[in-house]
Amino acid sequence: MVVIGVIGVVIGIPLALVIPWFPADGSTQAHNIHTLYDVLLIVSVPIFVVVETVVLYSVWKFRMKPGEEEKDGPPIHGNTRLEVVWTALPAILIVGLCGYAYSVLRSNEKTHPGAMVVNVTERQFAFQFAYPQSGGKQILSAALYLPQGRPVVFHLTSVDVIHSFFVPEFSEKLDAVPGVTTTVRVTPTRLGNYPAECTELCGAGHSLMRAAVHVVTPTTFRTWLIHQKPNGPPPIGTPPPNASQTGTTPGGITGGSNAG
Amino acid sequence: MEAASIAHADHHGPPAAHKSSRVEAPTLGMLLFIISEVMIFGAFFTAYFFIRVVNHNPWPASGTKLPEAVAGINTAILLSSSLTIHWALTSIKRGNRFGLKAGMVTTFLLGLTFLAVQINEYVHIGFAPHDSAQATVFYSLTGLHGAHVFIGLCMLLMVTVRSFRGHYSAEHHQGMEVPGIYWHFVDIMWVIVYTTVYVI
Amino acid sequence: MAIPAKLRAPGWYRAAMFDVMGLGFAFGLTVLVRWLMHQHPVIDGNAITIVALIAVPLFFLVGLGTADYWFYWIAGRPTRPEDHSSHGAHTWRDYFRVNTDHKVIGIQYTVTSFFFLLVGGLLAMLIRAQLAKPGMQFLTPEQYNGVFSVHATVLIFLFVIPVFAGLANFVLPLMIGAPDMAFPRLNALSYWMLPIAGVLMLMSFLAPGGSFAAGWTAYAPLSTTMPLGQLFFTIAVQFAGASSIATALNFLVTIITMRAPGMSFFRMPLLVWANFSTSLLVVIATPFIAASQFFVLLDTALHFHFFDAFVGAGKNGNVIMYQHVFWFYSHPAVYIMMLPGFGIISEVIAVKSRKPIFGYRMMAFSLLAIVVLGFTVWAHHMFVSGMAPWIRIPMMITTAIIAIPTGIKIFSWLATLWRGVLHLDTPMLFALGFLTMFTLGGISGVMLAMIPFDIHVSQTYFIVAHIHYVLFGGSLFTIFAGVYYWFPKMTGRMFDERLGKWHFWMTFIFFNLTFGPMHLIGIQGMPRRVAEYAEKFAAWNLFISLSSFVLGASTLIFLYNIVASWRWGPRAAANPWRAMTLEWQVSSPPPIFNFDAVPTVVGGPYEYGVPGAVHGIFKPPTEARPVPAGAVAGDQGGEFRTPPSQESHE
Ligand code: HEA
Ligand code: HEA
């Protein structure tokens, strides 16, 4: 049985690793996370294989044969050594995995002094990206342009319900919460066009709440930026009238009339 | 007991269940129910915590004030009702039916007064739940407790009615003891609500 | 004018009449309040509906007669002697009235929940039909959001949670040698709150603006800005929650105060342990979801500001608070949906491998460990919610730690199989299927606990895959195992083994084909809760949809098998599995009052292979040889062994 298990592991791990799980890794964060996932696979496959092989082997070896209808198994009530082992081993694995995951988290969320700030304001059902300029002006854009290789800090907020900001190729994701400004860090590394998706259910338009992300060379980015004309600061945090009541609210028992 | 239940091995009634614990079923049930109640309040206090502490909102909302004094007197009223119901219990344990009845009636009246004062407070407090998140929390915490006082009062009413109809005795008074536990819980809960909402 | 007896006696007629009265009450109250508060229009449909949603069900419960005894009691009349008239089922009609027999209630629960499995499953079929091709299909986005929201809500609150309560309702009192539950009337009440919750949820499809559509998590402020349908969720959940709190309370009291003589805690079957732990979770956690829905109700109906971030400077509500309160219930809830299953598996595996459970005490302790840990991990659902970042780290650690007690259970089951004599019939197959599939779902769970990875896959189909591997491959497999295992006891008939095997293999295979690929498309970035998706996921989604239809069809085999066997199946012996636990020592189905005399427990529940060991005997303790309490090894009471056939009293 041990043999079967070993074979299972030997085949299983490479198999699990060759599957093209992720979209292209478009950021340093994504790169770290992909490696983390590989490690998780290498740990998980053996665990799964162990359980499978024991089950299958028992089914094959200990199944009731004709004539054993009345037969009982040996009355084994437990084995302390064994129980200690299968408590300790997972514990060790857990400690290792958590430690590693924590280090990945730390490096993924490291602050960079020269990072570029992008303010993202989300509403039902659209993104708005704002690039703060000198003199409090901001450049507003419906599409997200990023220079390759430059760390970016996104400040997210929402003006109605909870939304979210997710670029699969960046492997980073965070909710945009009304009344709060949340922060997520990404360092794009790969040129290309990706989708930005809202991944928090936000109403009927949720499925289609997307935006285009263009990671371009620093020069192209600068030229793009120049061709935008700065507007006044965007309405971050300033809700549409009566934001809490967006959508069609029930009149309520005491009526919408005197709603605060 | 088992022997007995074997003796009449007929299908006209269940065998007497074996009592595998010293604690009475109704008492245990009430205690577990109170755990749930405590958790309900816990959830409302979570809201209080997030809106007052996490949000750094001023408490009470600027331009409003809470009548600590009146509420303080009200606290005294409610706490004294805990004593009176305890008196009712000890009386019936000693078989003193008058004590039971008098105790229950006073407890009920004290509880009623508390509720009346609370409602009066709502009327004159000068802000509505939808004025601010703090107002929301204030009304829901005190309101939640008020609802519990109301439930408690209903129980007390039953017990009072039954005690006047000649129920309960020195031996059998669980029917009033269990609602009593609930009433004590309601009182203790108020002390917590009062300190968190009015005092600090 | 005299009210006809039909309308005065508890029952459906009176319930119908009370429903009408409830409507009238709701109408009157709302109009009165709005008039007093000078609101216009005085007659407001929404307001009336909201009040009616609460009032009508309560009137219904009273009308049906769930509370008659209590009113009688309140009125202070002399306590009426219990005549057991509301106990037991003699005709099928007795299943449709307020019944205080835990066996009847157990069947009411189980059948009702399976009806809702079919409904939820049908909705799932709709989901898959919509997702078969990219681009909008026949459902509008609103409808789609509604469909998966109801799908999840129904299957969680009206299938998994209650069906476990139902099975335990039937089996647990028998297992511990009790004639009934501690509070039979409360038990009946908790059952009848269930159909109410279910009907409310399904009725939401009729509400103007469509059914509730904020997901089963109903995050505020989306849920507080939704059309009327959302309130059907808000209120239905209250009834479901009240129902499960009452049942849990009942279980706890029953287990603590009504165990048969000699049944020490460490002689209880693990199913009893499992429901003990689950009930603790329910009693402590469920009030939180109740509160979260109260908040939503107050925000929507009375314009409170729990979740309104835009009231004004210095007086804003807090949006993320909803998620903390919700998950403080709903993570424990996922164990509420798993621990009873663990119990079922322990019973099935011990009996079907003819061996004692390996490491009985560790099995019990790991259940309690999961209960405790279960309260310390809720924010692992909020890694991307924008809460204070530091909270994520302790939550990651506690979450991962839960793998340890769960692992202990998995490995102990494996060790129980080892060197046993495995009877590979339907219940056992589902038990083994559970072992393998739940391990997979659990491992993906531990991956999700790893914050950076979760940040990538959160809110994608990887989560959907996890959900279904633990809830379908986990909970539902244990439920099937349990239903097949106790079917003979509940109905007195045997099910068709061949169909059972077909059901298992179809389910097992197409379950994996349906939900396995979701891991992949999830990691590749397909978001969940979308009615429409990118081209590149088209192939996989079509594959998933097709498999899911076969998966659905496999359920029909089960349906047929159960219905046909219940009707025409061969009669079942008292103890077809040669099991030791007490419920098998009485006839199938059990006598109306379970036991003529409470049995005495003299050994552990799983002493298979121990020569002459028995668990319980039908002798008073005075005659049973005294044994050290808590003894697990079954070397006692040998001479009392009597073949089950003679044990059963009919
Ligand atoms: C029956 C229900 C059930 C169960 C039992 C579990 C069990 C677990 N779940 Fe799951 N979970 C859900 C139902 C369930 N879950 C649902 C419905 C959601 C989605 C909610 C929503 O958003 O709609 C969810 C979401 C969810 C998330 C949030 C994902 C996100 O939204 O971003 C996380 C994150 O940590 C998580 C983790 C876990 C873990 C660690 C376990 C652990 O308990 C698993 C433990 C078991 C094992 C690990 C396997 C056996 C162990 C061994 C063989 C030992 C060796 C193993 C190791 C050392 C790894 N779950
Ligand atoms: C126990 C819980 C449970 C169960 C059993 C299922 C079962 C299934 N679920 Fe569900 N599901 C959830 C719990 C569950 N699900 C939860 C919690 C969510 C998250 C929702 C959210 O995001 O808020 C979810 C979400 C969810 C999604 C994601 C929706 C989205 O995010 O956009 C999908 C998509 O494929 C899906 C599919 C399925 C399928 C194909 C089944 C199949 O297993 C169903 C198989 C079919 C049946 C079991 C019965 C079939 C019946 C018939 C075919 C006809 C017979 C009927 C009569 C005769 C009346 N589920």
Ligand code: CUA
């Ligand atoms: Cu915005 Cu989903």
Ligand SMILES: [Cu+2]
């Ligand atoms: Cu969880």
